[in-house]
Amino acid sequence: MFGEGAAIGWLTKLFRQETFAHGRYGDRARPESDWLFTDAELDHITELILGRYRAMSATDVIRSPNPLSLLFAWRQGGDEQGPRELVEAYTISDEGLVEMLDNLTSTITSSDRGRYHVLKENDLSPFMNFENARQRINNLKEHSDLGERARRLSAAFDTGTEF
Structure with missing residues (x-):
């Protein structure tokens, strides 16, 4: 669903929540019992959603339900330059x-x-x-x-x- 699901806003929100819950961004990891995905699953989700973000045009990003959240999710997923390059080019x-x-x-x-x-x-x-x-x-x-x-x-x- 993270690679092709239509609800990019919801998927982005879920991705950001899990990124923080696992302590991959920020400094407050939550207990594993609070996670929705295992570390291995989140690794795969990160790969899928970052690929999806990289394939989006700037128009796709700004037409998403929450463009700012999407840009931050992209960055927090480990690609700091991708969203900056997209915004600067546009x-x-x-x-x-x-x-x-x-x-x-x-x-x-x-x-x-x-x-x-x-x-x-x-x-x-x-x-x-x-x-x-x-x-x-x-x-x-x-x-x-x-x-x-x-x-x-x-x-x-x-x-x-x-x-």
């Missing part, structure tokens, strides 16, 4: 940068501000140069075709953009 163009950032925003809900979007340095820096992306978006705010989206993204870099 964001060479201004349109690609805006599209990628639109899909990598995080939604925050707070009692004082309600729901809003943010672009967090901790989320983006493993996949792109954060300051470079922020500067490029600021430069696009007056762009005729991308200006409105760039203004919204610029606000998400700074303080978050409300719904």
Whole structure:
């Protein structure tokens, strides 16, 4: 199912949970009784899902249910360069940068501000140069075709953009 299953979002979530449970990423392995898969099974799953991630286009990634989680799963599975290379190649163009950032925003809900979007340095820096992306978006705010989206993204870099 990890190699071909249609529910890539769910599979990614499951893969990340097991990666952490086994202590392969992070420093808090859980007891084996909490694992869904043995170490050998997780080795095989890792091989399958990383192959699947590597075969995905940037468009496939950003159309997935949670692109940021998928990129982190890819990285946490042991391939730090693959997701970064994919994102960097896609964001060479201004349109690609805006599209990628639109899909990598995080939604925050707070009692004082309600729901809003943010672009967090901790989320983006493993996949792109954060300051470079922020500067490029600021430069696009007056762009005729991308200006409105760039203004919204610029606000998400700074303080978050409300719904």
